[in-house]
Amino acid sequence: MSVAASLSTDQDAAAMLIGGRATAGEGEVIAVENPGDETVFARVPGASPAQIDAAIAAARQAYDSGGWSLKPKEHRAAVVRRLLDLLGEQRATLKSVIVRETGCPTSSPAMFAQLDSPLSATRDLVDLYLTLPEFEDSGQPFSERINPAGSLVLSVRRHAPVGVVAAISAYNFPLFLNLWKIVPALLTGNTVVLRPSPLTPLTALALVDAAREAGLPDGVLNIVAEAGSEGAVQLTTDPRVDMVTFTGSNEVGAKVMAQAAGTLKRIQLELGGKSAQIYLPDSVERAAGAAASVCLAHAGQGCVLGTRVLVPETEKARVMEAMAATMRGVVLGDPQDPATQMGPVISAAQRARCETYVRLAVEAGAKVVLGGGRPAHLPRGYFFEPTILDLPDNRNPAAQHEIFGPVVGVIGYRSIDHAVEMANDTVFGLSGYVFGKDLRQAAEVAQRLRTGTVNVNSGMMSAYVSSGGWGRSGFGRERGIEGLRIYQQLQILNLAN
Numbered sequence: 001m002s003v004a005a006s007l008s009t010d011q012d013a014a015a016m017l018i019g020g021r022a023t024a025g026e027g028e029v030i031a032v033e034n035p036g037d038e039t040v041f042a043r044v045p046g047a048s049p050a051q052i053d054a055a056i057a058a059a060r061q062a063y064d065s066g067g068w069s070l071k072p073k074e075h076r077a078a079v080v081r082r083l084l085d086l087l088g089e090q091r092a093t094l095k096s097v098i099v100r101e102t103g104c105p106t107s108s109p110a111m112f113a114q115l116d117s118p119l120s121a122t123r124d125l126v127d128l129y130l131t132l133p134e135f136e137d138s139g140q141p142f143s144e145r146i147n148p149a150g151s152l153v154l155s156v157r158r159h160a161p162v163g164v165v166a167a168i169s170a171y172n173f174p175l176f177l178n179l180w181k182i183v184p185a186l187l188t189g190n191t192v193v194l195r196p197s198p199l200t201p202l203t204a205l206a207l208v209d210a211a212r213e214a215g216l217p218d219g220v221l222n223i224v225a226e227a228g229s230e231g232a233v234q235l236t237t238d239p240r241v242d243m244v245t246f247t248g249s250n251e252v253g254a255k256v257m258a259q260a261a262g263t264l265k266r267i268q269l270e271l272g273g274k275s276a277q278i279y280l281p282d283s284v285e286r287a288a289g290a291a292a293s294v295c296l297a298h299a300g301q302g303c304v305l306g307t308r309v310l311v312p313e314t315e316k317a318r319v320m321e322a323m324a325a326t327m328r329g330v331v332l333g334d335p336q337d338p339a340t341q342m343g344p345v346i347s348a349a350q351r352a353r354c355e356t357y358v359r360l361a362v363e364a365g366a367k368v369v370l371g372g373g374r375p376a377h378l379p380r381g382y383f384f385e386p387t388i389l390d391l392p393d394n395r396n397p398a399a400q401h402e403i404f405g406p407v408v409g410v411i412g413y414r415s416i417d418h419a420v421e422m423a424n425d426t427v428f429g430l431s432g433y434v435f436g437k438d439l440r441q442a443a444e445v446a447q448r449l450r451t452g453t454v455n456v457n458s459g460m461m462s463a464y465v466s467s468g469g470w471g472r473s474g475f476g477r478e479r480g481i482e483g484l485r486i487y488q489q490l491q492i493l494n495l496a497n
Contacts, residue, residue, distance in 0.1 A: 014044045014205040016225060018051060019058035020218025022208055026051055028227040030201055035103035035344040035382045036335045044201055047224040052193075052231040053238075055222040059164045059191040060240040062219030069161045069189035073134065077126050079215050080186055084126075084179075086210035088119050094175060094206055101200040102174065102298070103343040103382070105335045110298040117461055118179040124463035129187045129484055134159055138492065151496045159488040161189035162266055163242030166235035168256070169204070170247045171197035171346055172301040172404075178204050180478050181245050182221060188487040193222045193241070195232055197248075199346055201225035232256075239263045243487070246270070247303075250402070250428075250472045268486050269474030270303065270467075272402040273430030276423035277306035278445060280416065280436035284315045287435075288322035291370075295327060295386040295406035299345050304431035304453070304467070306408075308399055310419045313412030320390055320410050324370040327386045332375055344382040345405050354384045354405035361398035361409070366391050371406075394422040402428070420448045429470030431455065452477075 015022035025045030032042040047055070063069060068076065087094065098114050099106050138155035147153050167181035178194060185192050196204035204223055211221045224231060236244050236259035243266040246256045253271040260267050279287040290309045294300050300307070311319045335343040345351050351374070358372050371385030384405055391399055391409040398409045413419035423432060429451040436442030439456070446454040452468045466480030477483050 014042070014202060014225075015208055016047060016051070016055075016205065017208045017211055017221065017223040018055045019222065020212065020216075022212065023051065025225070030198055030225060030227045032101060032202055033199075033347070034100050035346050036100075037380050038382070041100060042202060044205065044225060046198075046201075046226040046228075047231055049230060049234065052224055052226070052234045055193045055224050056164070056166075056235070056238050056240050058219035059193050059222055062217060063161070063163050063191040067217045068186075068191060068220045071189075073130065073187070073189075076187055076189065077130055080183060081123065081126055083210055083214035083216070084119065084123055084183075086213055087207065090206065090210065091115065091119065094203065097202045097206055098175060099335050101202055102172065103335050103346065104298050105337075105340040105343045107338045107340065108298065108343070109296065110302075113173055113176055113461065114298075115175060118176045121461065121463040122179050122183045125183055125479065125484070126187060128464055128481070129184070132159070132481065132484060135493075147496065154495045156493045156495065158491040158493055159188075159485065160491050162487055162489050163190060164240060165190045165192045165243045165245060165487065166241045167192055167194045168232050168235065168244065168246045168248070169194070169196050171199040172298060172303075174200040174203035177247050178207070180483075181247075184478075184484045185245070185487045186216075186221065188484060190243070190487055191220045191222075193224065193235060195224055195226065195235060198225065198227050233259060236260050236265070237262060241265060243267065245476075253474060266486075266489075268476030268478070269469070270476075270478060271430070271469060271472060271474040272404075272428055273303040273305070273469070273473050274308060274400065274402050274426045274428045275304060275306045275431040275433065275451065276308040276310055276419075276426075276449075277433040278310045278413075278419050278423060278435070279312075279319075280434065280438070280442060280445065281312050282437040283435040284311055284319060285322075287311050287319045288326055290319075290410075291323040291327050291386060291388050291408045292330075294408050296330070296342055299343055299384070300406035300408075301345060301350075301404050303402070303404075303473075306431070306433045307403065308394070308423070309408055309410045310413050310422060311410065313414055316390075316410060316412040320369045320388060323388055323408075323410070327370055327388070330386055332378060332383055332385070342386065342406065345384055346382065348382055350405060351382045351384050354387070354403055354407055357398050357401060357403045358387060358389070358407065361389050361391065361396055364392075364396045366396055366398060366409070369410075394425050400426065416445060420445060424448075424450045427472040430473035431467070433459075
């Protein structure tokens with residue numbers, strides 16, 4: 001039974017991809033829940049440990065055979081383009097799966113990142129990849145190019161594939177995260193085992209038919225889902241895996257790093273964030289939209305969202321009221337209803353996390369300006385109200401911990417130096433925002449922030465622009481040149497005639 005069919009039945013459905021074959025799972029069944037109404041709408045037999053092992057073996061054999069890695073880059077690019085074309089033909093089905101799995105409203109602006117960006121911008125990444133040289137001169141001076149024996153000596157840098165890549169993705173933007181891992185890995189000649197979040201497996205499994213039809217050799221892309229985490233541990237510890245790319249929480253990322261250390265795998269981690277939005281005095285009026293930028297972006301379930309809002313202390317009360325006014329009429333409800341503006345968080349556990357941090361914030365001196373609990377009119381579904389907190393300082397629990405829900409905290413600053421100090425007073429460093437009419441001043445403030453990306457007056461989503469974290473937000477980059485090169489390793493070829 002196809003993934004599309006599974007959306008209208010409660011029968012066991014959806015096949016995995018192992019060694020080029022669509023394969024039914026032999027492990028624990030994954031009950032896929034709709035967070036909008038708490039119903040189980042599909043049951044997927046997950047992979048057994050033996051099937052995870054088989055997927056790793058298939059990827060290893062496919063890489064070692066050279067049938068993919070030694071193909072011309074233009075060939076690999078054409079196959080990946082074909083894969084993306086086929087996914088584009090499934091756009092309606094993919095959107096239906098995403099809405100039901102994640103709870104992201106069908107009319108939400110966040111659907112751009114859920115669906116449009118991964119289907120279109122990944123094609124730009126193919127174009128970017130084709131501009132990158134596989135071989136480059138090492139740049140040694142002319143005096144070193146003729147050795148004492150009179151022979152011409154040439155040193156060349158070669159960008160080679162890493163090998164077998166284990167890609168472990170998060171639940172919040174499943175298609176986006178899955179494609180931004182497998183596309184650059186495949187383009188650069190690697191083989192892949194993709195393991196999606198157990199909360200959103202269907203989006204990944206919807207790739208199976210397209211991967212087979214696109215012309216990928218057997219074993220080059222393997223897709224396995226599981227109910228627990230045993231398979232993820234296999235992927236991060238197995239010596240046949242050369243690299244692990246992971247998106248998720250800081251806590252799990254630390255475990256992935258420790259597990260991969262035993263075999264010295266290359267790792268790329270995109271972890272949590274607690275990004276600050278700094279509104280300079282000449283742009284305070286823009287802060288009215290700060291809560292909406294978080295809460296309406298998939299109910300705050302985005303690691304790069306600016307959940308700490310820093311405004312001049314003298315303007316704080318006025319800003320919080322303006323922010324609250326923008327959110328009071330927000331429509332919460334069924335993600336499949338086009339009128340819905342904000343959907344649920346992913347699970348009961350995530351809703352409880354929001355409740356816990358609001359309580360901890362209040363106990364530490366915060367005040368609830370708006371929201372703060374479950375909406376009374378929605379007894380079913382994992383909904384949490386858009387919440388604005390008046391935080392007394394940056395040490396409040398709601399300012400220091402990633403909540404991953406529709407909760408923002410507003411903090412007043414005494415000076416720009418104070419704002420920068422608070423923005424940097426965090427273990428995270430994934431993203432940041434500076435708003436100012438004086439672009440020179442705003443850029444100067446941006447350069448003082450210790451974070452992997454800073455958005456000045458606007459954000460950007462482009463295949464040509466990389467992102468990645470500092471500190472406990474991880475390391476390594478995704479997208480852009482750096483997001484391609486991380487799937488390659490450097491080989492030096494020294495040649496003499």
